[in-house]
Amino acid sequence: METVKELCTTPTKKLKSCIEDAYDGPALELKCINTIRALSADQVSTAKSGHPGAPMGCAPMAHLLWCEVMTYSPSKPEWWNRDRFVLSNGHCCAMLYSMLHLSGYNLSMDDLKHFRQIGSKTPGHPENFMTEGVEVSTGPLGQGISNAVGFAIAQSHFSSTYSTKDFPSIFDHYTYVICGDGCLQEGISSEACSLAGHLGLGRLIVLYDDNLITIDGSTDLSFTEDVNMRFESYGWHVQTVGDIESGVKDLRASIEAAKSELGKPSLIKIRTTIGYGSFNEGTAATHGAPLKPDDLSQTKLKYGLDPSKHFQVPDDVSQAYEARTEVVESRREAWEATYKKYKIAYPDKATELERRFNRELPDVCLDSLPTFAFGIDKPQATRKYSNICLNAVAPILPELIGGSADLTPSNLTALACSGDFQKDSPSGRYLRFGVREHGMAAICNGLFAYGGIRPFCATFLNFAGYALGSIRVSALSQFGVLYIMTHDSIGLGEDGPTHQPVEMIESLRSMPNINVFRPADLNEMNAAYQVSLTNFKTPTVICCSRSTVPALENTTIEKGMKGAYILIGEEIKAPDLILVSSGSEIGLCLAALIKISEYGIKTRVVSMPCQEIFLAQSQQYQISVLPGDIPTLSVEASAINGWHRFSHAQIGMSTFGVSAPADDVFKKFGFTDSNVAEKAKILVEHYLKSGSVPKLMDRPIFDDNVEDGMH
C-alpha cells in the first residue's frame, strides 16, 4: 500500500478508496471521523484563521470518545455525573465545536460558520463562558490537563462524600483529556500530573496526541524525553497506541484498560499525523493556518467527501450521532431516576448537594465570620485573621476545599474541621499541593469548574508570580477561586528580596475580573471573605501580613465591603491632607498622624482594602472618600504604580527589598511614622505654594528607595 504522501500525487479516485482500504473498522466510523476532520478544517478555512492540523489528527479520538466512550447530556450540559472532557490543546477547538454540534449541544452549523468571529459561540480557543459544553477555557498550554486533575479530585471527593452503599454511583464518571506535546512540555503539567499520580486519580484518562510536531518543527528540536517513562515515574498507568489513522481498535482497547485501572491515572500515548490527509500532513505547516483551497478539496476527496462542499455532514453520520445522543441522554435519565430515590433516602445529602451545585451559600455562613472587638481582642497578623475566618466558615461550607503549596504552617490555611484529601482519604478537604504553585492554581480552577466546590489555595504572595498563568485563567473563566497570599510585603523581612513581593499586588490589580484585598484587621478580613464567598464569578486574592497589625478602632465590615472608606477624620470638614493606605501600613499611617498633627495639618485617613471594589462604588461615594482637590498621599509597602489613580504623591516601593528584620527593612525604605509625616508636610506645602493639587509630572516624588542605576 502506498503512503498518503504518495497518494497525493496519484489520481483522485485511488486516493479516496485507498484511505478507505487502509481503515480497519466500519466504513461509517471512518466517515464520522472524516466528517469531523473536514468540518473542523472548514471552520478554519472560513475564518481564514485557526488550527486545522490537530483536529485532522485527533478526530479519531474525538469520535471514539463522543460516539462510544463518554456519557454526557446535550440537553442538560450541567448534569453532575457527566463525563468531563477537557481539550487541553485548546487550539484544536474547531474539533471540539464539531463534536458539540454533532452531539446536539446548543451549537448550530451557523455557529461553526462564525468560528473566531466577534460575539460567536466558537471563539479561537475554548471559552467556558461562551459555549455550552466547554468545561474550561484552554489554549494557554498545560492548563487544561491540570484543570482535569482538579476534576478528578472533585469526582473522587464527591463520590466518597455523597455516595452510599445503596447508591454507589451518584458520582462515578470519568474525566477525559486530549492534550498535545505543548501541554506536556509546560512545567505546570509536570506539577499537576505528579500530584495526580500521588493521589491515584484512577478516573482520569489522558489521550496524548503524539504527533511529533510543534510550531518550530519536529519535536526532535527540543522534546525527546521518554514521556511514557516520565508518567510511569509519577505512578501513572501508561499505554501506547501505535497509529490511529488505520483504525481505533487499539485505542478502544486502551481506553477500556484505562477505565479498569481505578488506582492510577492513565496516559495513552497515541501516534497521530498532524493535518492527516493534507498535502502538508505531518508538518508544522498544517498547525496554525488554514489549508489552501486546493489542499482542502483534495483532502475532502481523500476523506470520501464531496470536495466542493463546505460544512457537510452526511445523513448517516448525523444519524450515528443522534443515536448516540439518545443513548447518553437515556443514561442521564436513568441516573436521574436513581438520584430521585437517593434524595428520598438521603434528603440531607441531596439538599446539600443541590445547594452546592446551585451555587448557594447556607444562610448562617456569612454571619459566622468573626468581628474584631476593639479593646478586647488581641491584635494579630492578618494571616492569622485569615486563618480565623477560613476556619469559621469551613465547618459550615463543605464546599470549601483547598490547601497550600507546601506552606501550610506559614500561610495558616490548615482546616481544623477536616483532614487531608489523599488517595486513601478522598473525603478529606485539605489538599497537600506540594511546592507546585502553578499546578495548584490550575487544579483549583478545575475544582471550581466541576461545580459544587469553592476552592482556596495559598502561597507567599511573591510566588503568585509562579501561578499567574492560572490565576489569569481564574479571572478570565469567571471562577470564584479564593487565593490566600501571605507574607505580602517587604515586611516578610529576613528571607529577603527573593521572597518579598513588590510588584505582585499591582500585577494582580491590573488583571480584569479579580478582587485584590489587603485587609488591615479582622473586620476588613471578614469583608474580604464575604466578598470572596458571595462572588461566584470573580476570584479573590487576599493579601495577608506576616506580622501583627495594630488594633483599629473604626473599622467595620460594612465599610470594608465598600473597598475604601474614611477610617479617621470623618468629622473634619476640610482636611488639609488625606492619607490613603492598606493592610499593614494602616497602622503606620495612624502612628504618623500624631506627628502630622504637630505640624497643624488636619488629616483624614482612608483605608483602602480593595481598589476594585471601591472603583465599583458610585462616583459620588468615591468623591466623598477621595475628593481629589485635597492633597492625597498614599502609603503602601508595594510598587507605587497603580496608586497615581488615587493619590497625588506616593510612599511605596520602586526597588526590590532587602534581607533584614522587618523593622529594619521598613525603616530603610521610608516606612516610618516620621518619614510619612515629613512627606505629608512636603505635599501639603507644595499644595499651599502652588494653590492647587500637584500636576501630573510636577508631583513630589518620594523615591527613598531608588538606588543607583535602577528605576
Place this chain on the structure above:
Amino acid sequence: METVKELCTTPTKKLKSCIEDAYDGPALELKCINTIRALSADQVSTAKSGHPGAPMGCAPMAHLLWCEVMTYSPSKPEWWNRDRFVLSNGHCCAMLYSMLHLSGYNLSMDDLKHFRQIGSKTPGHPENFMTEGVEVSTGPLGQGISNAVGFAIAQSHFSSTYSTKDFPSIFDHYTYVICGDGCLQEGISSEACSLAGHLGLGRLIVLYDDNLITIDGSTDLSFTEDVNMRFESYGWHVQTVGDIESGVKDLRASIEAAKSELGKPSLIKIRTTIGYGSFNEGTAATHGAPLKPDDLSQTKLKYGLDPSKHFQVPDDVSQAYEARTEVVESRREAWEATYKKYKIAYPDKATELERRFNRELPDVCLDSLPTFAFGIDKPQATRKYSNICLNAVAPILPELIGGSADLTPSNLTALACSGDFQKDSPSGRYLRFGVREHGMAAICNGLFAYGGIRPFCATFLNFAGYALGSIRVSALSQFGVLYIMTHDSIGLGEDGPTHQPVEMIESLRSMPNINVFRPADLNEMNAAYQVSLTNFKTPTVICCSRSTVPALENTTIEKGMKGAYILIGEEIKAPDLILVSSGSEIGLCLAALIKISEYGIKTRVVSMPCQEIFLAQSQQYQISVLPGDIPTLSVEASAINGWHRFSHAQIGMSTFGVSAPADDVFKKFGFTDSNVAEKAKILVEHYLKSGSVPKLMDRPIFDDNVEDGMH
C-alpha cells in the same frame, strides 16, 4: 550501635564518640563537615531566623565539592573556567556562606555573624549582587537548577566556539548544583531538566538532597514520584547514594562517575537527614527556625565541637581549606599560563572573549541597527522590526544567544547568521526552548550569569505570565536579558482572550529594574535594542505588535531613547489636549487627530515607548513633554492601571479581550479614530467647564469595555 535519637538521651561523651565511630572516613573530613554544620546553625541562631536543617543535612556534599571536587578561585571569583556552583535550595545559604568563608572568599566571620542583617553580605537567600562567589540569586524554588542548565549550555557553547585542537581546555569546567525536593516539585525544573537531557549537557551534575521532608511534613504528603525514573526519562545519567552521614565514599564515587559521563547530565540522589544531629533531626521542625539553645549545644557536642562556642573553626579545619584553596588557585594559575599562550596563538579569539566577558560592545554594534526612511521604507509589524534589529546586530555580536519558546515563526526570532545550539552543534546560537517559558527565562538568567553572553528569549507577551518568576529574577539579579514579547495586545485577534495580553504590560512595568518598551516603529525599535544592549544590569522587555503599524514621520532614535517625546505638535505653543500613547496605538492617535482637529482642538501627540526611561529623565524634560495642566488622554490597548501617572483620562482595557479579527476587536473596545476623537472632546470640555484638569476621582472614565458583573 545506637541511633542518633537514642544517643540524645545518653551521656555526652558517648554521643560524641559515637558519631565519630559511625563515620567511615578520615576524622578530619568529619570534623570539616561538622564545622560547616555548626557554623551554619550558628548563623541562623545568631540571626534568630533562617534555615538550619538543610545545611546540617547537606554539609557532607558541600565539603566534598569544595575540598575535593570543584576548582574555583577565591582571589579571582570571576575566573572564566571556574566550576560553577548553584545552591538551588537557596534557603540553605548559611551553608554556602560557610563554604565561601572557609574557602577564602571575601566573606569574613563577621559577615557570617551578620547573617540576614541589613546591608550584610549574607542575606537570607543567596543574592549574586551582594556576595562574591554567589553565582545566582536563588530561593524561589526551581530557579537555581534551571539557571545551571544555562551555565552548562554556556560552557558547552564557549568550549566548542573557542577551544582549539591545541588548546582544548579553555572551557572545560563543570556545573554543580545542590537542590532539594522543592526544586524538583516546581514545574520549572521539569522544563529545564527535560531540555538539559535533550541537549546532553554532560558537564551538569546535580546533587539532590533527598531528605524526605518538606515544610508541610513528610514528602509522602505530596511527592511520591520516582525522581530517578523521571530524570532517566529526560535522558539523564542517574545514581543513588544511600546515606551521606556515615561517609562520603559513595558520593565521591558517584561524582566521579558523573564527571565521566560526558554525554548526559547527571543526577545523584542522596539520602540525607535534615537537621542531622538536632533533637528534631529528620523533621520539618529543623527546616525554617533556629535550633533551641540547648539543642544547638548538644548537637555541637555530638559533632565533637565545643558546645559553648559559636562560630568555631578548628585550626586543622582551617588548614584543610587553606590547603585546598592553594590547590585550586594553582590550577587557575596554570590555566592562566595556558590562556596566555592561547592568546598569542589565537589573538582574535582571545580579544573577542575578553571583550565579551568584560561586557563591552563592539564599536560598530549600535550603528548597525537600522533606521526607518519615511516615505521610502514599507511599514511592517513591530515584531518584524524586532527581527530586523536582532539580525542586524547578531552577526556582530556573537554573545547574542537565545531563542523562542516554540514560537519562532511567530516571534520572528530566528537568526540568519547561526544555526541551532544542539547536542551535536554546540556552537550554534539559536536555542529551541520548546514550550517552556519559565525554564526558558531561567536558562537565560543562567546564560547571562555565566558571563560573555547577551541572552534573548521570546514568546507571546501574554505568556510572559508563565515566566514571571524568572523574569523577576532577571530584574532582581541585574541580568541584562532581552525579552522579545510579540502579539502584545488584543490586536492579536482571533486567538482570543486566552492569548491576548491585557494586564501583562502593567505587570512588567510595576516590576523594579526592568525597561518595558513598546515601540511604535523601526526607529523606536532601534532605540529599544540600543537601551537593551547598553544596559548590562537591567533586563529589557520589548513588546511587539502582530500586525503592521503605519509609517511615522517624526520618530528618531534619539527621541525614542528618552522614553517619551513629542511626536506631533511641538510647534503648538498652547495645546488644548495631549494624546499620549505607545506602540500600535500611535497610528490610531494620528488617525484620530484629523477628527479632533475638526472640533478645533489643538493637539499634541506624545509617543511613550518606555515609561521607565521617561521617568529617568529630568523633571524639566518630563514637564516639557507632559506639562500636567493640559488635559491629557492616554490611549493604549492594555490595562489602564499605570496610566493615571501620565494622563487625566484613559482609553484602555478594563476587561479581557474577545476572539475576532483584530480590527473587530479594536473596534469593540473603542480603539477607533472616532472614539478617540469623541473622548478627547469630552475631556477637553470637562476641562473648559471646570477650569482645571480633572480631580482624582472626578475624572471622566471611559470604560467602553466594562461588562456586567466585572470590573
